[in-house]
Amino acid sequence: MSKMEFVSSTNYMQPYRPLPVRLLNLLGRNRASSSLQTDALIAQAKQKTGLDDLGDDSFRPALDTLIDAINKEAELTLVGRMIQKSKLLSALIQRLRVAALLKRHPEIHSVDPGRIIMITGLQRTGTTLLHRLLHSHPQVRGISGAESLEPVPINAMHNTRKTNFRMRAMAAERLIAWLSPDFMAAHPIAHEAPEEDVMLLDLNFMSQLPEAILHVPSYSQWLEQQDHTRTYEYLRTMLKILCWQWPTPNRVLKTPHHLEYLDVFSRIFPDATIVQTHRDPLKTLPSFCSLVAHSRAIFSDHVDPVEIGRHWGRKNRRMVDSSLQCRANLEEVKFVDVSYYDLMENPVSQLRRIYQRAEIEFTDEAEREAGLFLQQNQQHRFGRHAYQLDDFGLSEQWIEDNFSDYRQQFGIPYE
Secondary structure (H helix, E strand, O other): OOHHHOEOOOOOOOOOOOHHHHHHHHHOHHHHOOOOOHHHHHHHHHHHHOOOOOOOHHHHHHHHHHHHHHHHHOOEOHHHHHHHHHHHHHHHHHHHHHHHHHHHOHHHHHOOOOEEEEEEEOOOOOHHHHHHHHHOOOOOEOEEHHHHHOOOOHHHHOOOOOOOOHHHHHHHHHHHHHHOHHHHHHOOOOOOOEEOOHHHHHHHOOOOHHHHHOOOHHHHHHHHOOOOHHHHHHHHHHHHHHHHHOOOOEEEEEOHHHHHHHHHHHHHOOOOEEEEEEOOHHHHHHHHHHHHHHHHHHHEOOOOHHHHHHHHHHHHHHHHHHHHHHHHHOOHHHEEEEEHHHHHHOHHHHHHHHHHHHOOOOOHHHHHHHHHHHHHOOOOOOOEOOOOHHHHOOOHHHHHHHHHHHHHHHOOOOO
């Protein structure tokens, strides 16, 4: 069967497992419940790097809360636990390298991160397509997958600014495709494409990413009650570090996470152009819930679609409320609203609108590159993403009751 014929599963409670993963989880079932420990991870990161300074220790409450939620709520398999431990350890290693690099090169603090276009919106509203189209511009740079995984590679620690990210990015892409072809059908990952800057926010252990891939409700509740200023300041520092390694006049960021914290983002990046995408919530919410279910299935055998629908239905409403309140208090000149349907019908015209607002020239070369990207990245190339509203305990009436004001304000049609 070809990749184009593959259709993602909707049997979320019995996820696909490659045979070696199933065997490893079975053999290590008793070990899977062993707890992660913050102090042990920090000690291991310091031992691996020979470094001792993690920078501002404000990250510690977030890490402690996340690890506590993982231990008590996530119900990880052995493989899931191994991946999460590696992910947390990698973030700590990066924090150690960041602190060391800034001490060695204090001039990084003065680096201009460039003109910023930030894309946000509810999940599944065309943010990924728009992100990659903007990244195709020769004078606009996103954050590569490998940069998001390792923003301070070992090369940078030894005054070698440039490094080859290609091999690590390709390995990550192939690993995810092997672990979960269902996930790849829902959200194709390409090693040459830019990734979400939520990965950089995650270095401060304060992002939506954990609740999108794990069942960690206590962490999610804690996160919503926190001040995210220091996390966004850390993101700004990370962008300066990336620009120091790869100078660029213009930077494109993207993550739905920002929709929940537009007020903080706007304070830290006051000159950014903010692009918000819009699509029918009757399509976007079940589609994203399906993606979350496939993501969680990589790490746990316990996937509850109804809980996912309840959690992300409430979360999406919160994101809309937060963005509407923030936009009422900000100058609208900062925003460009993009309809998913206009983007699909005529992407070039939407790019032209965005570049005009951001004061970036949309050259003939940039238009050709955008066209080439569209030709080479056809939809459904990893298969078709199947999902159903009622799988997640959601109904059309519930979505209409909760999102009709949002639909009306932005003129969002029914799909």
